[in-house]
Amino acid sequence: MEKTARIYVAGHNGLVGSALVRKLQAEGYTNLITRTHGELDLTRQAKVEAFFEDERPEYVFLAAAKVGGIWANQTSPSDFIYTNLAIAMNVIHAAWETEVKGLLFLGSSCIYPRECPQPMKEKYLLSGPLEVTNEPYAVAKIAGVKMCESYNRQYSTNFMAVMPTNLYGPNDNFDLETSHVLPSLIRKFHLAKLAAEGNWEAIKKNESRFGLIPDEVRAALGFTPHISQLTPASSKVILWGSGDPRREFLHVDDLADACLFLIENFSASDLEARDLPNCIVNIGFGKDMTIKELALLIKEVVGFGGDMSFDRTKPDGIPQKLLDISTMEALGWSPRISLRDGIRQTYEWSLDDMNFTDLD
Secondary structure (H helix, E strand, C coil), rough: CCCCEEEEEEECCCHHHHHHHHHHCCCCCCEECCCCCCCCCCCCHHHHHHHHHHCCCCCEEEEECCCHHHHHHHCHHHHHHHHHHHHHHHHHHHHHHCCEECCCCCHHHHCCCCCCCCCCCCCHHCCCCCCCCHHHHHHHHHHHHHHHHHHHHHCCEEEEEECCCCCEEECCCCCCCCHHHHHHHHHHHHHHHHHCCHHHHHHHHHHHCCCCHHHHHHHHHHHHCCCCCEEEEEEEEEECCCCCCCCCEEEEEHHHHHHHHHHCCHHHHHHHHHHCCCCEEEEEECCCCCCCCHHHHHHHCCCCEEEEEEECCCCCCCCCEECCCCHHHHHHCCCCCCCHHHCCCCCHHHCCCHHHHHHH
């Protein structure tokens, strides 16, 4: 890509999109195109097509999506399948209509079967049943992958799809009703630390930034729904499930680096030549850990000295999700940010008032 190329980053305010913008700007790309959801609803086909006709982006990073953890996927399955199907359908088709030079579709490791051999290779796509707790989201992402493959096959487009592992980093979602496990644990341990200290003002500020604290979390932290009483000795963190499932985590800045590396140096035809007919590439960290091990690491980074326990009545999800990243390694890329450093950076970001000036 030329430094002046017109590049559309869809979902630029989200976790992945904001990291892509940071990376592109740091590398000297000067002609970025962005739109908020209020400015452009990507689920509306006519509006998407009009936008592409007017703006004529040369490259597209499709990072816009409706995402969430197990609870959000269980309670709002129709929202996840409709929104993500519509976004993929509208953006990918409009990119073909306006002859975009290159498109990178951001998928998810949840597209692979629940009982997938570990580590998961790109060729395992559609080789078995999906995990039921996030099946609607996974089906929508698989449809996006297949759209990229189909348009490449029929029209010789240059559409690629990357499958990231579990992501975290600046601009993550810390809402305890909808967040993924890592940011959820960071917030829970931080709140437990504040509760043990009796720091009401900081707790209230945290709630105004990241959303209401669910009653079950309040009870575990030892304060009433109105944050008026505290029993520091009872302050603890309760984790969903058994703590046994194994997960892999990648800092979102590493993902952005991988995406730019891929689109700058390779094409869909290059991936097909490497026996990747779906034009998908896994992007991960290459190592996993149990949720319990993750919790202990976050507990240490946050500096919470209290207890934690597991609520085994809650679902675990897939027993293990570890990506095979040999393709990206063979192409010449590997992650750089350690999990400990990444968690510390993310935690510090969540505490920095400069990131929340609109809430002050």
